[in-house]
Amino acid sequence: xxxxxxxxxxxxxxxxxxxxxxxxxxxxxxxxxxxxxxxxxxxxxxxxxxxxxxxxxxxxxxxxxxxxxxxxxxxxxxxxxxxxxxxxxxxxxxxxxxxx
Amino acid sequence: xxxxxxxxxxxxxxxxxxxxxxxxxxxxxxxxxxxxxxxxxxxxxxxxxxxxxxxxxxxxxxxxxxxxxxxxxxxxxxxxxxxxxxxxxxxxxxxxxxxxxxxxxxxxxxxxxxxxxxxxxxxxxxxxxxxxxxxxxxxxxxxxxxxxxxxxxxxxxxxxxxxxxxxxxxxxxxxxxxxxxxxxxxxxxxxxxxxxxxxxxxxxxxxxxxxxxxxxxxxxxxxxxxxxxxxxxxxxxxxxxxxxxxxxxxxxxxxxxxxxxxxxxxxxxxxxxxxxxxxxxxxxxxxxxxxxxxxxxxxxxxxxxxxxxxxxxxxxxxxxxxxxxxxxxxxxxxxxxxxxxxxxxxxxxxxxxxxxxxxxxxxxxxxxxxxxxxxxxxxxxxxxxxxxxxxxxxxxxxxxxxxxxxxxxxxxxxxxxxxxxxxxxxxxxxxxxxxxxxxxxxxxxxxxxxxxxxxxxxxxxxxxxxxxxxxxxxxxxxxxxxxxxxxxxxxxxxxxxxxx
Numbered sequence: 001x002x003x004x005x006x007x008x009x010x011x012x013x014x015x016x017x018x019x020x021x022x023x024x025x026x027x028x029x030x031x032x033x034x035x036x037x038x039x040x041x042x043x044x045x046x047x048x049x050x051x052x053x054x055x056x057x058x059x060x061x062x063x064x065x066x067x068x069x070x071x072x073x074x075x076x077x078x079x080x081x082x083x084x085x086x087x088x089x090x091x092x093x094x095x096x097x098x099x100x
Numbered sequence: 101x102x103x104x105x106x107x108x109x110x111x112x113x114x115x116x117x118x119x120x121x122x123x124x125x126x127x128x129x130x131x132x133x134x135x136x137x138x139x140x141x142x143x144x145x146x147x148x149x150x151x152x153x154x155x156x157x158x159x160x161x162x163x164x165x166x167x168x169x170x171x172x173x174x175x176x177x178x179x180x181x182x183x184x185x186x187x188x189x190x191x192x193x194x195x196x197x198x199x200x201x202x203x204x205x206x207x208x209x210x211x212x213x214x215x216x217x218x219x220x221x222x223x224x225x226x227x228x229x230x231x232x233x234x235x236x237x238x239x240x241x242x243x244x245x246x247x248x249x250x251x252x253x254x255x256x257x258x259x260x261x262x263x264x265x266x267x268x269x270x271x272x273x274x275x276x277x278x279x280x281x282x283x284x285x286x287x288x289x290x291x292x293x294x295x296x297x298x299x300x301x302x303x304x305x306x307x308x309x310x311x312x313x314x315x316x317x318x319x320x321x322x323x324x325x326x327x328x329x330x331x332x333x334x335x336x337x338x339x340x341x342x343x344x345x346x347x348x349x350x351x352x353x354x355x356x357x358x359x360x361x362x363x364x365x366x367x368x369x370x371x372x373x374x375x376x377x378x379x380x381x382x383x384x385x386x387x388x389x390x391x392x393x394x395x396x397x398x399x400x401x402x403x404x405x406x407x408x409x410x411x412x413x414x415x416x417x418x419x420x421x422x423x424x425x426x427x428x429x430x431x432x433x434x435x436x437x438x439x440x441x442x443x444x445x446x447x448x449x450x451x452x453x454x455x456x457x458x459x460x461x462x463x464x465x466x467x468x469x470x471x472x473x474x475x476x477x478x479x480x481x482x483x484x485x486x487x488x489x490x491x492x493x494x495x496x497x498x499x500x501x502x503x504x505x506x507x508x509x510x511x512x513x514x515x516x517x518x519x520x521x522x523x524x525x526x527x528x529x530x531x532x533x534x535x536x537x538x539x540x541x542x543x544x545x546x547x548x549x550x551x552x553x554x555x556x557x558x559x560x561x562x563x564x565x566x567x568x569x570x571x572x573x574x575x576x577x578x579x580x581x582x583x584x585x586x587x588x589x590x591x592x593x594x595x596x597x598x599x600x
Binding site: 015022043 | 238249252261284
């Protein structure tokens with residue numbers, strides 16, 4: 001049987017990969033993918049804990065997170081399409097109109 | 101394990117404001133596409149009618165003291181939830197009223213604008229009632245998804261698109277932190293409802309989990325290490341959306357923070373007080389110092405907003421009943437002053453097409469009404485007596501003195517002086533500098549109504565705060581066990597530090 005710590009370790013690694021992706025990568029689409037990785041790290045944690053704690057609540061939360069992640073991706077892609085029409089680029093660094 | 105979901109009519113009554121607003125949302129959409137010739141302001145007044153009905157319902161609940169909990173404590177309706185719902189719906193009404201003039205700048209989908217504003221407000225109403233980590237996550241995303249679209253609503257304006265992208269990236273990043281934090285807290289305690297976690301053991305997992313949740317909510321309120329989206333998003337978004345963003349989501353996020361720190365983590369107060377003191381000091385100082393250098397009115401208000409949130413965090417850091425009273429009171433004064441200031445910005449930008457502070461020169465001659473209102477709002481934000489902001493700051497500082505948080509009070513007072521400086525720069529521009537163009541400005545009736553309501557609120561709370569203090573004291577009665585030890589008992593009569 002796989003111990004709980006293995007699941008938590010995998011999810012922590014995924015979370016850190018996502019975190020670094022958001023911070024380092026400059027392409028909007030890749031940033032969006034990194035955030036999805038972070039959300040899925042949370043899902044792995046929730047489902048593993050839910051199994052070991054023998055409570056259903058964690059799996060419920062995971063389902064909601066999946067649904068909301070889909071909604072977020074839809075809105076994010078819609079925004080980037082509008083930007084792409086004006087700039088022909090999805091690079092976050094090129095959006096530098098607003099500065100103090 | 102089985103779920104038994106039974107809802108009785110009396111339970112549905114607790115959800116009445118939300119149900120009413122949901123029906124109204126559907127009606128707004130249906131009317132928008134059924135009557136394409138309908139003018140924008142008619143749809144706006146229709147949305148306002150629904151919001152006013154909801155507000156009436158909430159006030160009725162508050163007066164009749166209708167409270168309760170639903171869905172296994174996931175949704176609670178108590179005095180605090182009612183306060184924040186009235187706060188949110190009230191600010192939404194003013195924002196919709198202020199957007200009537202602005203709406204002609206949108207080329208497409210004008211009707212959907214009202215739908216999205218009201219939908220976000222509905223999400224925030226659920227945030228005010230969320231008493232469980234799952235409902236916190238769902239309600240927070242529910243309200244933010246609408247805001248992402250609203251921020252980038254000026255489709256042909258690159259600044260608005262850019263604001264949308266920045267807000268979106270940091271918003272979903274915060275959502276991911278929140279989700280991971282929830283998973284850790286759930287793993288450590290096995291619970292999701294805030295009030296069930298009071299007996300939790302201090303473990304590293306729990307600490308990291310709550311830190312991540314705090315970071316996510318910090319993004320929402322724009323406190324200092326998490327503020328980076330605020331200036332650009334406020335600057336680029338359509339101004340009514342900026343006004344909405346600067347008030348309603350902050351109130352809703354503070355409702356969650358209050359439940360989290362004062363209920364779940366009440367026993368860990370010595371630990372989190374340091375975190376909150378640091379965030380508060382950083383927010384006040386950073387916001388006020390950077391605001392001095394601003395050339396754009398919306399950016400100035402964005403940085404001043406960061407500093408104001410630092411002031412509210414002082415109340416949270418005290419961890420007492422009086423601190424929470426002061427927070428609610430302060431948020432209410434901030435609502436009127438900040439929304440009023442943004443209303444003047446909208447009115448001026450409608451008339452002269454600019455938000456730059458330089459273009460405010462001579463406003464005192466071009467439009468005495470707008471200039472005077474702006475003066476009152478800025479002085480209230482700075483905390484000058486006899487305006488509402490003064491009483492709010494006083495209340496917060498008195499709560500902090502009782503807890504002995506002298507560092508916070510010192511930093512807070514220094515910051516009052518700094519903020520006075522940059523607010524007065526704007527006032528000087530309006531009244532002393534010669535205008536480039538002397539033509540008087542035209543102000544529409546709906547803008548005047550918003551400015552008058554905010555002026556009335558700012559002056560009335562400043563001159564006669566007693567009814568409002570009574571209201572906030574009774575709204576957070578649930579925290580009365582957190583009374584500070586030095587106060588004379590019983591607490592309620594002793595909490596008002598000034599005669600009405």
